[in-house]
Amino acid sequence: MELLGAASVVLLVCVLGLLSFTAWRGRAAKGKMPPGPAPLPVIGNLLQVKPKNMAKTLEKLSEEYGPVFTVQLGSDPVVVLHGRDAVKEALVDRADEFARRGTMPVGDRANNGLGIIFSNNKEWVDVRRFALTTLRNFGMGKRSIEERIMEEAEHLLEEINKTKGTPFDPTFLLSCCVSNVICAVVFGKRYDYKDNKFLGLMNNMNNIFEMMNSLWGQLYQMFSKILVYLPGPHNNIFDEFNALKAFVAEEMKTHQASLDPSSPQDFIDCFLIKMQEEKDQPNSSFHTENLITTTFDLFIAGTETTSTTIRYGLLLLLKHPRVQEKVQEEIDRVVGPSRRPCVADRSQLPYTDAVVHEIQRFIALVPLALPHTVAKDTPFRQYVIPKGTTIYPLLSSVLHDSKEFPNPLEFDPGHFLNENGTFKKSEFFMPFSAGKRICPGEGLARMEIFLVIATILQNFTLKPVVDSQELDVTPTLSGTGNVPPAYQLRALPRWEG
Template identity: 45%
Template sequence: MITGMAGLLLPLLVLALAWWGWGARRAQMGGALPPGPRPLPLLGNLLQLQSGRLDRALLELSRRWGSVFTVRPGPRPAVVLCGYAALRDALVLQADAFSGCGAMAVFERFTRGNGIVFSNGPRWRTLRNFALGALKEFGLGTRTIRSESWRRRLRYDPALLPPRPPSGTPFDPRRLLGNAVSNVICSVVFGKRYGYGDPEFLRLLDLFNDNFRIMSSRWGEIYNIFPYLLDWLPGPHHRIFRNFADLRVFISEQIQRHQQTRQPGEPRDFINCFLDQMDKEQQDPESHFQEETLVMTTHNLFFGDTETTSTTLRYGLLILLKYPEVAAKVQAELDAVVGRARAPRLEDRVRLPYTNAVLHEIQRFISVLPLGLPRALTRDAHLHSHFLPKGTFVIPLLVSAHRDPTQFKDPDCFNPTNFLDDKGEFQSNDAFMPFAPGRRMCLGASLARSEIFLFLTAILQRFCLLPVGNPANIDLTPHCTGLGNVPPAFRLRLVAR
């Protein structure tokens, strides 16, 4: 009897919350939004959107409703931008209007709108300009790594690749790749690297990975729709916030150590730069440079680089296992251009057109953040004959640019010639946007591009990739797809060439 009552009350509670949230949002928005599928009473389009494959469901809806349409995945209406043209016209040609960050409940509860990624208005502009300047001081531009010291660090550092397993032994590359990628951002933010067996470091990586996986699962998807309800229900989503709390403690301890050891005016890393700015503005009551902001900003930099880059690398290895002929062609080009006596360098990219095309195609094919991060309009705008009022919640469906048949040949298939011209030279494409275009472009884009190139070329130069089982049976379907496309777990073998 009690179980039956609970089964009845839970849907009623969901419907009540949906009704309240939907009504409040409609009152706030005022005015019509672009057309879209007819919402069900109270629940909107939630039941029409396949849980776990929201990106595919939105792509399917766009075939009927066009490149700009409205859905209600629960109580809140969202305008979806689908296809290269709509994304370009909004995020690039109207970059200022689409520069706001749309709230995601799972991050909002932790950040409270603080940090670089999830802040808005003057705070966001101030923090972003500061971060861009600080990262450039360390040689990291938004598009290139300019500092020769950073190029040497990435080129020669023996920690570029983690300790390899015994030749031919099957292993899961997740942790090894995560270690290597995270150590690069550690040197930027903390001014230090960690040993690959350091328990503190391993714990940090596991927290980031666990959060990325849960937030990309059905639990993360539903939490962002009904946060107030999910806060009261059991489930793995609660682990996200326990992990966040542990990450906050770790980052706060690093900041305290910097405060005790730093030399003001002589910054060695990003944290020291931020602390120097805090000193300069300590008398300003409206300063955006506070310790809590530093904690959130540090978390943003870590999460944005470590998980997306290591996931891209892991997915890239899985794709190359599936297509050994592509890996063999990359290795042949590396042998001809770089040889095996030295490690690949960033400046080699221009002489490795096929390799460069393969790396771009990996990122296009997997679309590691398929929905991007949501936007919110900072002012009224018009897009493709639709009026969008200030505050509109926008989903920039980045995967739709990567799967746009007007921009790429056979977009649902892995095909490196998407980035090659008729002469076999590398050819860029404006529809390639894994780091999101416009004002909210990922701060670590240049670092991620460099890491993807250097890690994968270093592995392919030294090793043959061997699958565990028949490569024809490898499934490239994401294990989770929500916030991110997470590849299925797999093992491979590395054999020295």
């Protein structure tokens, strides 16, 4: 009887495998779906696509299958776009057709179709437009937000000073600094770096970024239809999401109690006023759940990616002390010690600007971008991408293009410098994605990365705890995002007083 049962299982697996292979061959034979490796039943292309290093394995597959190819992650086919031409053609030249957010199980379960990052259709259009306008009114892209960043950088300098040249891990200091800028706009206040609740939130966000890019996080993205019903560490990430949303909900109640519709103080106030204006509209995008989710999106997107970029950048500067010296020489010459660097200095600090760009290019923080999809069967080159198919624009393949960036896997600020030392722009610089789904906080993030790094280097020389040659700058996790290795540094004051 046991032998009969085992034989049945084997037969079932063989039938599923044959059906899966036949379906794959059918797609390929019709010349509609882009080519790709043959998937196995249930696990798809898991043997070819390594969850621990998704981007690198996809780049390797492009060598065999070209710039547009298909892989099966779990039971679902995914179309991968490799290289600037394919990515630009889809996201920029045909932005309307490729503007929809694709399936991302972690985000879909956490946000339930609300907010800015994982939403679609009318709600996405309404809330994104409202968020961009409101953030702009509160100074995003204007001088007032620059002043907030510079003010927060002063608090960061104070905290670094307290280390008195002893080794420390910069993770939480950088998270607090960057987060306080978005807190000022969204919540109308900043938090002390020793505030336990605030530090808890920084820990939540750091855990989310690491969990999403862990092996379990990647497996959940591929096999959510099964794992959603099973216990295990893949479920812990949603506890972190819930903790952040509970904090936002608490802030919302505080704002409701003190709201003055004639004088909104921050993003939450503006959203509450909009909710009041549209309370009689049955299909309004402005309701309590969307307020919590949208504020959460702004809070986490405005903190984690930017602070991680700066943290990774400081590690690269520890690894390359001569680059750090050259940045300091330029800042000393142009800015000096008596005032802080500002955005207006950027044009006079081409080497510093090139270093900031090279950090973002080299680390390719979000190598896969967030997934896109198409609303209908869409012809693309000689293929047809079926409605609802997940599409991954491989941003790392653009940022690491060897034709545009010689030695793309080496950290070299010369990638963004002309022969005469002036700054060189590149259309391959896409760390924030491109098209209609480009990160809405791109302007804020670029300003923060430049100002924070320039201010730190104006005031401190950063020294590694180990020999700089021994520092490993390889991501410890590489899934949807690249997570830098943990490290410590010593910050030695450059000026007396």
